[in-house]
Amino acid sequence: MIEIDGVSQVFQTSARQDHLALSNISLTIEDGAFVSILGPSGCGKSTLLYIVGGFVRPTAGVASMKGRAITGPGPDRGPVFQEFALFPWKSVLGNVMYGPRQQGIKRPDAEAQSRALIEMVGLKGFEDFYPKELSGGMKQRVALARTLAYHPEVLLMDEPFGALDAHTRTRLQNDLLNIWERDRKTVLFVTHSVEEAVFLSDKVVMMTRSPGRVREIIDIDLPRPRHRTELLLDPRYQKYIVEIERMFDDSGDDELR
Amino acid sequence: MNGRAITSDALLGMIPIVLLVAIWQALISFGYAPITLLPPPGQVFSRMVQQLLTTSFQQEIAATLFRLFTGFSIAVILGVAIGLAAAVNPTINTVVRPIVRVLAPLPKVALYPALLLLVGFGHESKILLVTFDALFPILLATYHGASTVEQKLIWSAMAAGTPPREVLFKVVLPAAAPSILTGCRIGLVISCIVVFLAEMITSTDGLGHALVTAARTFQAVDMFVPLITISLVGLILNGLLELTRSYLLRGFPEA
Numbered sequence: 001m002i003e004i005d006g007v008s009q010v011f012q013t014s015a016r017q018d019h020l021a022l023s024n025i026s027l028t029i030e031d032g033a034f035v036s037i038l039g040p041s042g043c044g045k046s047t048l049l050y051i052v053g054g055f056v057r058p059t060a061g062v063a064s065m066k067g068r069a070i071t072g073p074g075p076d077r078g079p080v081f082q083e084f085a086l087f088p089w090k091s092v093l094g095n096v097m098y099g100p101r102q103q104g105i106k107r108p109d110a111e112a113q114s115r116a117l118i119e120m121v122g123l124k125g126f127e128d129f130y131p132k133e134l135s136g137g138m139k140q141r142v143a144l145a146r147t148l149a150y151h152p153e154v155l156l157m158d159e160p161f162g163a164l165d166a167h168t169r170t171r172l173q174n175d176l177l178n179i180w181e182r183d184r185k186t187v188l189f190v191t192h193s194v195e196e197a198v199f200l201s202d203k204v205v206m207m208t209r210s211p212g213r214v215r216e217i218i219d220i221d222l223p224r225p226r227h228r229t230e231l232l233l234d235p236r237y238q239k240y241i242v243e244i245e246r247m248f249d250d251s252g253d254d255e256l257r
Numbered sequence: 258m259n260g261r262a263i264t265s266d267a268l269l270g271m272i273p274i275v276l277l278v279a280i281w282q283a284l285i286s287f288g289y290a291p292i293t294l295l296p297p298p299g300q301v302f303s304r305m306v307q308q309l310l311t312t313s314f315q316q317e318i319a320a321t322l323f324r325l326f327t328g329f330s331i332a333v334i335l336g337v338a339i340g341l342a343a344a345v346n347p348t349i350n351t352v353v354r355p356i357v358r359v360l361a362p363l364p365k366v367a368l369y370p371a372l373l374l375l376v377g378f379g380h381e382s383k384i385l386l387v388t389f390d391a392l393f394p395i396l397l398a399t400y401h402g403a404s405t406v407e408q409k410l411i412w413s414a415m416a417a418g419t420p421p422r423e424v425l426f427k428v429v430l431p432a433a434a435p436s437i438l439t440g441c442r443i444g445l446v447i448s449c450i451v452v453f454l455a456e457m458i459t460s461t462d463g464l465g466h467a468l469v470t471a472a473r474t475f476q477a478v479d480m481f482v483p484l485i486t487i488s489l490v491g492l493i494l495n496g497l498l499e500l501t502r503s504y505l506l507r508g509f510p511e512a
Binding site: 050053055072073074075077078079081083085087088089090091098099102103130131132146147150152 | 410412413414415419428432434
């Protein structure tokens, strides 16, 4: 269980003025839940994710995991970034093997596990390719495999499909759900797409724009496993989307699409 | 790039060189320069082949190469070490920055007389001068590369379990490799120039010394041989560095 308790974040702007990015956020994320953080750009949703990741220290408040305060990054929380952040000097296999090797797993075992993961994300045959030789969608598959390889308890996904075209994005959303169905890891998923949030999540945390506050938490009560084509015809799915979009319309957050 | 494209590129690149040799020959053929002062290229090249086979000339090349390599290697080690340290440690950066700013624009060859007095006429003074001159471009390129490493690469490594003290060698150094190698390339060209220059100023051996000795005794042909030899040495070394570079950076875009 992840608990975020009264977290605020203040940044200094280049003009040396204080900018309040997150204001008094409190949130509980249950084990095994797929939770999306939805908000307009600049609402601090990525910052919240970085705080849970231990990459950024909150100015006030505490984020904790399993009752222990988060003080730094750790292999129990695996990030997947929009920019992929793959190591350009390593091959696909080298990137995926990085985590297991850091965890002290012997090379042959690490390699076997990594090859299996690469196959699972649909990239069999690309083990020896370098990231620069792959498309955006393939890079993000590698990044996901690299993170899954060290068995984090929580996946921290920072607009992971934001840089991809619509078609690739849809495919990756489906594949992510299929992978998630197998072991139901806790997922914290940052996005600015209402459809993406509703399609993937058990719970959608809506945030307000600057300073970022929790505006509303909506439980998404849709059956799993979810299939896009079925959901698109499902009135409940449509209702969630319309409901959330209306809420953002009310607040004048027109940038949210 | 396929094999044929490389060959045609190489042929295109040969054109200016051939042109230069043709102009050189034309200056002599049309009587603009007396043959005793400017020997024809054919004579210089045949003399060079002849010289390359003699032990005494090979020793001159060896002396120059030894100084070049040693000076350049020390510059690479120091430049990368100091550059990395300054990029990751603010205190070291504060200490290093002013002295780099003072020394970087200084014409290092001005230190050569002092070096000669301090360490003598042997290898050491030349090696030190090469190191001094090649150090700064490598140091500055390393610092720049290491301080602009994408934060999320470091985060990804730390989340995978890399301890903070290992991030330097596991992420920062490889991520800065393109910058570092660009710095090395500049440093290598400077090293070639400087070692030759130092040998010309004061030395008892080396290619630069061979050139000055020939010039002083009006042996025009022997004057041109070391000159062409050092450019060939530079060409070969740069080619080797380029091979190393494309191997080390095989995963990087636009390398």
